[in-house]
Amino acid sequence: MTPPHDDSAIVATLLAQPDRAIFLDFDGTLVDLAATPDGVRLQPGVREALSRLAAHHDGALAIVSGRPVDQIDAMLAPLVLPVAGVHGVERRGFDGQLHVAPTPDISPVLARAQSLAVLHPGLLVEHKRGAVALHYRLAPELEQLCVREMTAAVQACPGVLLLHGKMVLEAKPAASDKGGAIAAFMREAPFAGRVPVFAGDDTTDEAGFATVQQAGGTGVKVGAGASVAERRLDSPDALRAVLLATPQPEPGVAYDDIV
Numbered sequence: 231m232t233p234p235h236d237d238s239a240i241v242a243t244l245l246a247q248p249d250r251a252i253f254l255d256f257d258g259t260l261v262d263l264a265a266t267p268d269g270v271r272l273q274p275g276v277r278e279a280l281s282r283l284a285a286h287h288d289g290a291l292a293i294v295s296g297r298p299v300d301q302i303d304a305m306l307a308p309l310v311l312p313v314a315g316v317h318g319v320e321r322r323g324f325d326g327q328l329h330v331a332p333t334p335d336i337s338p339v340l341a342r343a344q345s346l347a348v349l350h351p352g353l354l355v356e357h358k359r360g361a362v363a364l365h366y367r368l369a370p371e372l373e374q375l376c377v378r379e380m381t382a383a384v385q386a387c388p389g390v391l392l393l394h395g396k397m398v399l400e401a402k403p404a405a406s407d408k409g410g411a412i413a414a415f416m417r418e419a420p421f422a423g424r425v426p427v428f429a430g431d432d433t434t435d436e437a438g439f440a441t442v443q444q445a446g447g448t449g450v451k452v453g454a455g456a457s458v459a460e461r462r463l464d465s466p467d468a469l470r471a472v473l474l475a476t477p478q479p480e481p482g483v484a485y486d487d488i489v
């Protein structure tokens with residue numbers, strides 16, 4: 231389905247305003263989706279564009295992902311940014327401090343997902359801090375089976391919620407989400423007092439859109455699909471084009487100089 235319109239010009243204007251706080255999802259937003267989680271690649275120039283944009287906003291730029299913080303660090307190295315990982319279970323602020331939310335016992339879900347993957351080698355299980363992702367991208371015909379099994383497993387785990395993302399079912403703590411992670415960043419320097427913008431592509435990003443819009447900011451949905459976000463970009467390519475055109479910092483000023 232083709233998205234109704236593309237707000238590239240408006241998003242570029244928003245990102246250029248130095249009083250914004252910028253929050254970016256990773257998979258399907260900054261990088262194109264790939265067949266497997268370790269198959270994604272950061273396109274040339276994106277790391278440098280993120281560094282420029284962070285400098286332009288005095289460091290108020292964070293990645294907000296379903297991936298663990300250390301995976302995001304590995305993808306962006308040598309650039310180190312504030313990151314919320316595992317849908318807000320992990321969060322490293324601008325000051326470098328890592329905050330970890332309490333996590334309910336998820337071991338029954340992990341055991342069920344792993345049993346299913348043994349029976350069906352096309353399925354892939356990711357065990358993250360307090361969360362389990364069951365990927366069926368390589369075996370899409372197993373979607374309904376995965377939904378049934380993961381729903382049943384999660385029902386037996388109080389405090390655990392099931393998210394249905396892009397070809398993935400993720401069991402994660404109900405109390406943590408991207409909205410909460412963004413709100414936590416917004417209480418801290420250098421994010422506090424700024425107007426938030428969050429770009430994301432998936433159902434798991436909707437809580438983030440709601441949070442930034444309640445704070446007077448802007449949600450930007452990347453790609454097709456229903457969303458509460460007020461703005462829309464066609465694809466990760468459209469977002470990257472906006473990022474690559476981000477303002478140049480003052481001569482000699484880079485993100486590394488402000489952290």
Ligand SMILES: O=P(O)(O)OC[C@H]1O[C@H](O[C@H]2O[C@H](CO)[C@@H](O)[C@H](O)[C@H]2O)[C@H](O)[C@@H](O)[C@@H]1O
Nearest residue numbers: 256257263264265266267295296367396397398
């Ligand atoms: O919040 P995000 O940064 O968008 O992370 C969401 C999940 O992304 C990854 O899975 C997704 O991307 C994979 C690579 O393109 C793809 O193979 C998979 O089908 C997608 O669901 C990641 O593996 C998960 O841990 C993240 O939660």
